[in-house]
Amino acid sequence: MAREAPFAKMNGLGNEIIVADMRGRADRVSPAAAIALNADPAMKFDQIMAIHDPRTPGTANYIEIINSDGTMAQACGNGMRCVVQALAAESEQKLFTFETIAGILNAEEHADGMISVDMGVPRFDWQEIPLAEEFGDTSRIELQIGPIDAPVLHSPSVVSMGNPHAIFWVDRDVWDYELDRFGPLLENHPIFPERANISIAQVTAPDALTLRTWERSAGLTRACGSAACAAAVSAARIGRTGRNVTVTVPGGPLAIEWRTDDHVVMTGPAEWEFSGTFDPETGAWTRDRQDVA
Numbered sequence: 001m002a003r004e005a006p007f008a009k010m011n012g013l014g015n016e017i018i019v020a021d022m023r024g025r026a027d028r029v030s031p032a033a034a035i036a037l038n039a040d041p042a043m044k045f046d047q048i049m050a051i052h053d054p055r056t057p058g059t060a061n062y063i064e065i066i067n068s069d070g071t072m073a074q075a076c077g078n079g080m081r082c083v084v085q086a087l088a089a090e091s092e093q094k095l096f097t098f099e100t101i102a103g104i105l106n107a108e109e110h111a112d113g114m115i116s117v118d119m120g121v122p123r124f125d126w127q128e129i130p131l132a133e134e135f136g137d138t139s140r141i142e143l144q145i146g147p148i149d150a151p152v153l154h155s156p157s158v159v160s161m162g163n164p165h166a167i168f169w170v171d172r173d174v175w176d177y178e179l180d181r182f183g184p185l186l187e188n189h190p191i192f193p194e195r196a197n198i199s200i201a202q203v204t205a206p207d208a209l210t211l212r213t214w215e216r217s218a219g220l221t222r223a224c225g226s227a228a229c230a231a232a233v234s235a236a237r238i239g240r241t242g243r244n245v246t247v248t249v250p251g252g253p254l255a256i257e258w259r260t261d262d263h264v265v266m267t268g269p270a271e272w273e274f275s276g277t278f279d280p281e282t283g284a285w286t287r288d289r290q291d292v293a
């Protein structure tokens with residue numbers, strides 16, 4: 001087995017993604033490799049999407065999602081679009097099915113290059129998010145937050161899109177809030193036993209939201225697809241928007257549709273930056289020669 005695996009450095013609306021091609025090999029991207037890659041300014045990323053062979057032969061490719069601190073995530077919407085674009089470039093295939101630790105996902109590349117990912121169904125039950133204590137209604141929960149001096153950041157909507165999300169609704173511009181200061185505190189609030197992705201959201205129209213996210217295990221990112229889905233369903237659930245919304249994140253707009261069959265479909269772009277090979281054990285990497293200017 002070759003030690004080096006091919007990768008493509010990509011982004012989904014500025015969410016920095018490494019798509020690692022681990023097909024045809026039995027090893028995995030180690031947490032140490034992820035940490036080493038992230039420490040390199042030229043490779044700094046938010047998530048690695050490792051494409052593996054199907055876990056059961058003849059079924060869908062298995063995608064492992066690794067945060068920049070080496071921990072695993074159950075979902076990554078922007079990363080899935082990057083995976084689709086990378087695989088679509090290999091063949092004429094337009095429709096894809098993947099397996100992740102959170103289940104089966106379907107995705108499609110459209111003729112205009114935009115990519116839709118069916119992110120599955122949102123889960124609102126407190127045990128499934130999960131929360132540390134019982135809440136009958138998770139559409140807004142009251143949190144005790146000691147050190148945070150922003151009174152609006154006390155009653156988020158909470159939901160799982162495979163991964164845990166808390167959406168804090170604000171009336172002012174999302175850039176008015178020090179998410180880099182609140183994010184780490186809220187991510188680690190004891191109500192979230194598996195921590196949570198923390199977003200602040202403003203409803204700007206019945207079909208539009210703006211959103212910034214502090215990602216669990218990755219920090220501030222320019223886009224978080226699963227958070228955009230979480231915010232869209234949460235806004236519809238509290239009656240502030242319809243079920244089709246544009247969610248504008250720092251990297252740009254994502255179209256989110258909460259279908260009547262309960263599935264949440266996210267549509268947006270993906271962008272290739274450069275390719276190379278890396279060692280999945282150590283993270284040592286080289287850029288492909290034809291990419292170097």
Ligand SMILES: N[C@H](CCC[C@H](N)C(=O)O)C(=O)O
Binds near residue numbers: 073163218226227
């Ligand atoms: N960037 C991702 C989410 C990463 C999630 C991760 N930070 C976690 O749940 O631990 C997205 O586009 O959905």
